[in-house]
Amino acid sequence: MIKRKDALILKSYNYSNSSKIIHILTEDSERISLIAKGARRTNSRFGGNIEPLNLSEIVYYIKRDRDMGILKEAMVKEPYLFIKDDLYKMNIAWGLLWIAKRIPDPQDGLFGLENRSLTFLNRGFKEEVLIYFMLSLFHLSGVPPKLNKCVKCGSKEVLFFDVTSGGAVCEACKLGTSFRLNNLLNLLNDLKKGRLREWKEITDSERRKVIRMVFEYGLYHLGEWLNRLSDILPFEIMPKER
Amino acid sequence: MRLTEALQFFPGIGKKSAERIAFYILSNPQDGKKIAESVEEVLSKIKFCNICGNITVEDPCSICSSHERNRTTICVVEKPMDVFAIERAGIYDGLYHVLGGLISPLDNRGPDEIRIEPLILRAKKEDLNEIIIATNPTTEGEATALYLQESLKEFNIKISRIAQGIPVGTDLDFADDITLLRAMEGRREFKD
Ligand SMILES: [Zn+2]
Ligand SMILES: [Zn+2]
Numbered sequence: 001m002i003k004r005k006d007a008l009i010l011k012s013y014n015y016s017n018s019s020k021i022i023h024i025l026t027e028d029s030e031r032i033s034l035i036a037k038g039a040r041r042t043n044s045r046f047g048g049n050i051e052p053l054n055l056s057e058i059v060y061y062i063k064r065d066r067d068m069g070i071l072k073e074a075m076v077k078e079p080y081l082f083i084k085d086d087l088y089k090m091n092i093a094w095g096l097l098w099i100a101k102r103i104p105d106p107q108d109g110l111f112g113l114e115n116r117s118l119t120f121l122n123r124g125f126k127e128e129v130l131i132y133f134m135l136s137l138f139h140l141s142g143v144p145p146k147l148n149k150c151v152k153c154g155s156k157e158v159l160f161f162d163v164t165s166g167g168a169v170c171e172a173c174k175l176g177t178s179f180r181l182n183n184l185l186n187l188l189n190d191l192k193k194g195r196l197r198e199w200k201e202i203t204d205s206e207r208r209k210v211i212r213m214v215f216e217y218g219l220y221h222l223g224e225w226l227n228r229l230s231d232i233l234p235f236e237i238m239p240k241e242r
Numbered sequence: 243m244r245l246t247e248a249l250q251f252f253p254g255i256g257k258k259s260a261e262r263i264a265f266y267i268l269s270n271p272q273d274g275k276k277i278a279e280s281v282e283e284v285l286s287k288i289k290f291c292n293i294c295g296n297i298t299v300e301d302p303c304s305i306c307s308s309h310e311r312n313r314t315t316i317c318v319v320e321k322p323m324d325v326f327a328i329e330r331a332g333i334y335d336g337l338y339h340v341l342g343g344l345i346s347p348l349d350n351r352g353p354d355e356i357r358i359e360p361l362i363l364r365a366k367k368e369d370l371n372e373i374i375i376a377t378n379p380t381t382e383g384e385a386t387a388l389y390l391q392e393s394l395k396e397f398n399i400k401i402s403r404i405a406q407g408i409p410v411g412t413d414l415d416f417a418d419d420i421t422l423l424r425a426m427e428g429r430r431e432f433k434d
Contacts, residue, residue, distance in 0.1 A: 010348070
């Protein structure tokens with residue numbers, strides 16, 4: 001069956017002397033592999049259209065959904081060039097692509113989330129995009145942290161965040177492992193809604209705290225597969241000793 | 243037959259060509275022996291050059307030990323085949339540095355997994371004017387180039403990137419948007 005879809009290119013490998021294999025995330029958040037015949041030749045019409053981190057419109061032939069398909073056409077729609085020209089942003093983008101490639105069951109909506117996040121990065125936002133992405137991913141995966149009232153007793157006086165409890169907790173319900181957040185809960189709410197400018201208003205140590213907390217929440221609620229993300233992200237974002 | 247199967251490991255050799263080569267070897271045993279001996283010789287002597295990382299028989303390799311070459315310029319490439327391609331073109335007379343891969347976090351390959359540290363040491367030790375970054379114009383090649391630029395900027399050495407654009411002998415209307423953009427950015431003035 002011939003299909004025409006928008007897709008995010010996650011990875012491309014040399015296959016034979018002349019061909020490449022690409023891994024893509026399609027607009028309906030399916031992960032598939034396609035063979036791009038002749039793509040390694042200098043006169044290939046695939047050219048830069050199938051480079052990782054491109055949003056491209058592709059036409060492919062696939063027999064059954066589990067097979068490898070054959071790429072027929074590819075045309076880049078958004079190359080995210082401002083990301084590719086900046087090492088720091090590129091490293092964050094690797095993290096986002098890596099999640100799309102490794103997440104056990106890509107949920108509906110992952111494609112849209114990836115592209116919204118890459119668009120934020122492309123426009124100039126940085127590590128705050130990662131927080132936005134993770135909070136939205138928790139939501140897609142059905143494990144959103146509750147941020148408005150205490151997960152345990154429902155009190156509105158929340159000053160802490162607890163990973164294992166699943167969100168904000170009050171003074172009385174906090175555990176030894178809870179993070180003290182104070183006003184940072186408002187920030188999380190803003191980031192979740194895509195209001196990324198608020199990130200500029202907090203201090204470096206507060207940023208590190210939020211990043212660590214969100215990462216630990218991911219490990220606990222999405223699974224240990226996420227662990228390797230800390231090797232991909234730059235040291236400034238995620239210091240290796242935890 | 244095992245020989246035809248083995249021959250098909252070679253790039254560009256399909257079943258038909260493998261059969262033709264196998265048949266040639268059978269009917270010309272002397273030539274077959276010569277090939278077998280030279281393959282064995284190469285495999286027993288081949289190593290990596292300690293300085294540039296290229297494959298070589300002598301260490302350091304003939305390029306690194308040559309005094310005929312421009313020793314103030316290093317061209318950084320991904321793999322030994324790239325050195326071979328530039329040498330074949332005969333357009334460059336400086337030294338090389340082979341990274342042995344590109345930064346590719348999705349394959350678990352970070353900067354420490356490729357030969358970046360040895361390049362930084364060379365930049366410190368050798369008397370260099372220029373380092374030319376000639377990694378492929380792919381997403382990974384570009385990311386590696388950015389990383390190298392960042393790591394090398396503390397030295398007083400000119401860092402350049404090979405130009406990107408439309409391949410010679412092809413059609414402009416076949417080029418993708420990014421290639422066209424890069425070609426436009428890399429345009430140059432006519433000199434008379
Ligand atoms: Zn409570
Ligand atoms: Zn050498």
